[in-house]
Amino acid sequence: MALMRTRTIPEATVARLPIYLRSLLDLAENRGAMTVSSEQLANLAGVNAAKVRKDLSYLGSYGTRGVGYDIEYLLYQITRELGLTQDWPAAIAGVGNLGRALASYKGFSERGFRITALFDILDDVVGEEVGGLIVKHLDDLKEAVNEQGISIGIIATPPMSAQEVAERFVDVGIKSILNFAPSVVNVPPDVNVRKVDLSIELQILSFYQQRTQAIATAREANRRLNIPRPL
Amino acid sequence: MALMRTRTIPEATVARLPIYLRSLLDLAENRGAMTVSSEQLANLAGVNAAKVRKDLSYLGSYGTRGVGYDIEYLLYQITRELGLTQDWPAAIAGVGNLGRALASYKGFSERGFRITALFDILDDVVGEEVGGLIVKHLDDLKEAVNEQGISIGIIATPPMSAQEVAERFVDVGIKSILNFAPSVVNVPPDVNVRKVDLSIELQILSFYQQRTQAIATAREANRRLNIPRPL
């Protein structure tokens, strides 16, 4: 029952809500659908239907048995739950290759994330215009955060500087950090850090691929032994 | 016991091995240490010591009680387990903002990942030089894959094209895909897809931040009610 406001949505569910959100937007905008069944949504999101239903049940938002979920209502619920009814000004520290790509990326604003300030420490970079913003010196962080109500800090500096930048973010009151540098950053418990690490992803892929290759090689070796007749 | 070759390393452990690897490299290169305790490694990697020990025990690689782990040996074991003793040529499809940043990123080669080919379909982009490589047309994928033994495909196209590009990758025999486009791609079960999705990360941050803000606001409201004396 949704009446017992179990205000603990499992982490795993939170991580899937954005995927449902995207699928629902796709349905609503491109296919003009009004309702969706857990089965359909599961296909779009690449998960199974029971998981969709359980996840949605945590929102307390109701579907209609025999029919499915009202897309508009669900969109509203998920958007609300994720806090996307307000917008979230974000700052990027480190305006190099990656920082530039992020700064000029249009996909963020779609969900209320706006990059409102860019910071670097290199004199060559400070003052430059990137994606419509003038790069500021990291020393001016506090001022910008106060003026613009920045709530998310994005680290796109080399790994060596990541911890330092994180601390600066924390000092000015930022509670949400997205870290692209391949390094562990330590922050107080009330600050949330998420990391995006391409090298790790590649290494995980490498692990699984190597494993299946190894199996294939072993099998091949066996096959040769069983049929020990060279052509 | 390592004798029972339990050849199933938990997924969660696989995901942490690259972090240990990085920490160990740091120790070896910058601090010249010879051994490391699970406690130290845990601090560097940002996890707890028991987890480190359990993770390492899956490798069957031994530490020495009372001393710790031999760093060189551990490096070798993890590198081997992750399949990083060979190198993994990778191709990027979609040479836009993100594709360019990735193509010119030097961090990949450190671990044996080399970007050896870039693909696009836009006439303006095909033929251009980016990060020392000439961008090819996606139609030439098969040839390049065969010549260069490409084993990893990176999708950096707009979401609309992601499924199509994934299928092309699969057709030419690629078994590992890293997807940066915000869309679900379906592939056969023997192909491994990992996604990197910045919007999702931001939305998760938004969820938790919104939640704590909501709590703070509620507390504030209560405070005002309890002390109903306006200044």
Add this chain to the structure above:
DNA sequence: CCGCCTTTGTGATTAGGCTCACAAGCGCGC
């Protein structure tokens, strides 16, 4: 208004991972 068909919501079960706690093992100093 009744019964059938569809699809939800959720209790129960299973699986996977995390943490704790401690015996076992090792080196070192005496």
Add this chain to the structure above:
DNA sequence: GCGCGCTTGTGAGCCTAATCACAAAGGCGG
């Protein structure tokens, strides 16, 4: 060569998440 202190390796218990399976509920046609 012996004991002490340190650190590993791992069983046990706990917690979170995934999956299953089905009763409950709504819509619709007749």
